[in-house]
Amino acid sequence: MRSRKILMISGFLVTWTYVIIYFMPKVNTELPLLRNRHEQAVQQLEDGVRQEYHKTDKLMINLLGILQAKYATEAPEKEIRIQALPQNSQTILSLQEPPAIGPDQELQQDVLETPNETQTSHRPQTEIPSTVATRLANNQPVIPVLVFACNRISISKCLDNLIKYRPSTEQFPIIVSQDCGDEATRNVILSYDQQVSLIEQPDQTDIFVPPKEKKFKGYYKIARHYGWALNNTFSKGYEFVIIVEDDLNVAPDFFEYFLGTHHLLKQDSSLWCVSAWNDNGKANLIDSTHPELLYRTDFFPGLGWMLTKELWQELSVKWPKSFWDDWIRHPEQRKNRVCIRPEISRTRTFGKVGVSNGLFFDKYLRYIKLSEEFVPFTKMNLSYLLKDNYDKTFLKEIYTYPVVTYDELRRNLITRDGPVRIQYNTREVYKRTTKMLGLMDDFKSGVPRTAYHGVVSFMHNKRRVYLAPNVNWKGYDLSWS
């Protein structure tokens, strides 16, 4: 039998490498004098042997796979279902997948993934109907909310909340895009029946990750998922899409906010997104009496955001393989465009179960305040956010406010009322000052979080404070990180 021969050969190979690994250190200890001199050489040999062993191991697994496929016709244990979809004739491979990783990729440092060994078996997938309305009868755009899901059943908290505040099911269809094929999560999504539609990322093949970035594999999958889902959704003809992650709660006026701002994206080519998130949105840093306040920011905040079809057309053709949000913040993509962000966040993450950025959540994200009031954005004049108006008023004004030091601010030594300005000229001063004030202190592509022309706006003891570079600021320094 051929299979038996192959098994014997591979069995011999494995035994042989074990024997070598076993004897290596023995030889070594018998020659204590040579040990120092040859330590490195031996080490290298050992490493080599280990590598060979791993290779043999892999070969074995491959061989077994081949043999299984060839000979084991009765009742295969692990079944891979290939399911052809009638609508778009795409193929779904349902295999186990590692858990999802949070939306904010600056939390990426030490994310590890552990595959969940649950078997999945698919029932037919729901697709976005191929003919969808992209405009309402009154010519208002239909703006789908695209929710990214993987294997967190707590997505129900996110969906309940979206459905609760959704003013119109026609105008805001909720599309949940699921990667990973986790069955439990899938069932949760399907339990919403007509209220949400489910689409599933079909490419469940293993993704290529350079060896050095193995631990970031989750981010490669996220980028693949985003690329696919956005392509899929925009291909239906929508002009805007709102992106939400499965661990976000939204504010009562979440939809009103996007409804009131979407036209700005078309009006002002220097705007490329509307985000619901304030990175410095902790309760003590915001003005809770002004939930209607909005800003322009050079920093892409993500975490509940809207983009246009035109922007997606531009980005989709060069969409990255991983770390899409750092990529999008790079000058090559951003091209000096800015987002709108609120004074008080309209989204809040309710925690990332099973991911090692729990610490970051406990230390920071949980304190971000979610706006509670309903602001009628659609009835407001928001043209102050257009570049020409904003730069003439917001930026000009800031440089009329008196400059104070952090110390004066802290010790309440400022006698006059009204806003003040703290100046920074170097990265170090910026870092030190933000740390003392409890602001986010990091940069992406040289841009501080929430900054517009380098200016970061926040509250301190009921006073508006602008942390600002000096007036002849020349632009962001990519080396600030």
Ligand SMILES: *[C@@H]1O[C@H](CO)[C@@H](O)[C@H](O)[C@H]1NC(C)=O
């Ligand atoms: C996999 O997920 C299921 C729930 O879907 C859970 O009960 C199980 O403990 C998980 N297994 C691992 C290894 O995480």
Ligand SMILES: *[C@@H]1O[C@H](CO)[C@@H](O)[C@H](O)[C@H]1NC(C)=O
């Ligand atoms: C989206 O679709 C376009 C056109 O088919 C293609 O060129 C592009 O590579 C796709 N992008 C992604 C991220 O899948």
Ligand SMILES: *[C@@H]1O[C@H](CO)[C@@H](O)[C@H](O)[C@H]1NC(C)=O
């Ligand atoms: C809206 O505000 C802008 C200034 O930001 C002003 O020029 C314009 O007249 C206002 N429009 C209306 C209809 O009030």
